[in-house]
Amino acid sequence: MLDHHAWQAVWLTLELATLTTVLLLLVATPLAWWLSQTRSRWRAPISAVVTLPLVLPPTVLGFYLLVLMGPQGPLGQLTLALGWGTLSFTFTGLLIGSIIFSLPFAVQPIQHAFESIGARPLEAAATLRASPLDAFFSVALPLARPGLLTAAILSFAHTVGEFGVVLMIGGNIPGKTRVVSTQIYGHVEAMEYAQAHWLAGGMVAFSFVVLLCLSLLKRNGASVMR
Amino acid sequence: MKPVAAVLMAGLFLSAPLQAAELSVAVAANFTAPMQKIAAAFEKETGHKLALSFGSTGKFYAQIKNGAPFEVLFAADDETPARLEREGEGVAGTRFTYAIGKLVLWSKQPGLVDDKGEVLRTGSFERIALADPKLAPYGAAAMQTLTQLGLADALSSKFVQGENIGQTYQFVATQNAPLGFVALSQVYAEGRLTEGSAWMVPETLYEPIRQDALILAKGKDNTAAAELMRYLQGDAAKAVIRSYGYGL
Structure with missing residues (x-):
């Protein structure tokens, strides 16, 4: 069964996934809104950058993050100058890595939701003298609720399943950076297959439930919109 | 090349792949x-x-x-x-x-590691990289060395672990960890250290890899x-x- 270390990893994974999801929604929502409304020539390149983590192999992303966060990297020099030390091998470092890694999974559903609203509801709000900010909060955001939910679920699940990035910048420290996926990997490499099965089985069950929720949500998406 | 020699050479090359x-x-x-x-x-x-x-x-x-x-x-x-x-x-x-395999304590920074490994006792570093002792023989050797020196407990809060010795090298090479235990073969070529500073860990401190x-x-x-x-x-x-x- 699961021992103390395994539970520690499970708890840490849930903490990481929850924080990542909350922060991602705060970052991704304005970004998705801008991408859905703007006609700027920066739209295409920024959209491409946001999608990049989807394409890059996680070990590549992790390696760049490691270099970036190191004492010679720009981010590392910034955090050192601020007296925070370097971010690699810390929970904060993992959090930043996870946010970057799951960014497209949060931005894209929200952006699609905003785009599918169309211009008319917002024009109607404008004719009723709603300010753009007011229109965003009282019209666009409620209408985009299914997209926000999808984004939250995908970000959470994707962070739980994250492996390559954590492996590269984590340093496998119990209670700080050792999450379920790296714990499973360690068990498999050490040929402790029984322990690996318990954790991996739990992960399969968890992922199935998440994806089930997602597809049920999508089917009811129309009624949520109404 | 003379034609005769060329034929002989061709014969040589052709004869080998017969049982290739x-x-x-x-x-x-x-x-x-x-x-x-x-x-x-x-x-x-x-x-x-x-x-x-x-x-x-x-x-x-x-x-x-x-x-x-x-x-x-x-x-x-x-x-x-x-x-x-x-x-x-x-x-x-x-x-x-x-x-x-031979174990070495290595830093990319010249002069950080002395040739007797005294730097381990000063503890004047924030992190020290080693391979996961459970997974990698070099990690197990690093752990044995620290235990022999009586420093394993004192330094354990500074450990960052690579899942293999290649990743451990990466942590030190990118200076995310100022020093770490790596394989001599990773920092050694043509009979000498390629860069940085190092302590060749005496083979009495760990079981042969x-x-x-x-x-x-x-x-x-x-x-x-x-x-x-x-x-x-x-x-x-x-x-x-x-x-x-x-x-x-």
Whole structure:
């Protein structure tokens, strides 16, 4: 069964996934809104950058993050100058890595939701003298609720399943950076297959439930919109 | 080149591939560079073709147990080949030690590590990298060294662990960890340190890191397998292995 270390990893994974999801929604929502409304020539390149983590192999992303966060990297020099030390091998470092890694999974559903609203509801709000900010909060955001939910679920699940990035910048420290996926990997490499099965089985069950929720949500998406 | 010589040369090259075979070889990641060099010489000399796969020994074990097509294994330890032989996955009596890994405490920064390892006692660093002692022989050796020095507990809060020795090297090379225990073969070429500062850990402080090779069940009838094992024990291969900082 699961021992103390395994539970520690499970708890840490849930903490990481929850924080990542909350922060991602705060970052991704304005970004998705801008991408859905703007006609700027920066739209295409920024959209491409946001999608990049989807394409890059996680070990590549992790390696760049490691270099970036190191004492010679720009981010590392910034955090050192601020007296925070370097971010690699810390929970904060993992959090930043996870946010970057799951960014497209949060931005894209929200952006699609905003785009599918169309211009008319917002024009109607404008004719009723709603300010753009007011229109965003009282019209666009409620209408985009299914997209926000999808984004939250995908970000959470994707962070739980994250492996390559954590492996590269984590340093496998119990209670700080050792999450379920790296714990499973360690068990498999050490040929402790029984322990690996318990954790991996739990992960399969968890992922199935998440994806089930997602597809049920999508089917009811129309009624949520109404 | 004269026509006669050309014909003779062609004859030489043609005669070798008559018994040329293809051989699938699994090689421990830490032995990548020397193996590539040795393989090129071996192929030239025998006409056989080697398909080299580099990876972690633990992963190779799982793959071999589940039908991977490897015919020879060059492991990073001596336990895995012994276990495979016991479990009937290898050809009995073919196992031998092809290299002995050496441990080094290394920093990319010149002057940070002194040649007696005193820096470990000062503790004047925030992090120290080592390979996961459970997974990697070099990690286990690093742990034995620290235990022998009586520093394992004092430094444990500063540990950052790589899942293998390659990743551990990366942590130190990118200076995310100021120093760490890596394989001498990673920071050593042509008989000297390539950069930074290092302490060669005395071999009295850790058990020898024996790296064993084994012919696997799938390679039993492949003549190239036995030839490769013999070649690795020859002087040419040994010279290459030593030049990368391994003992023999």
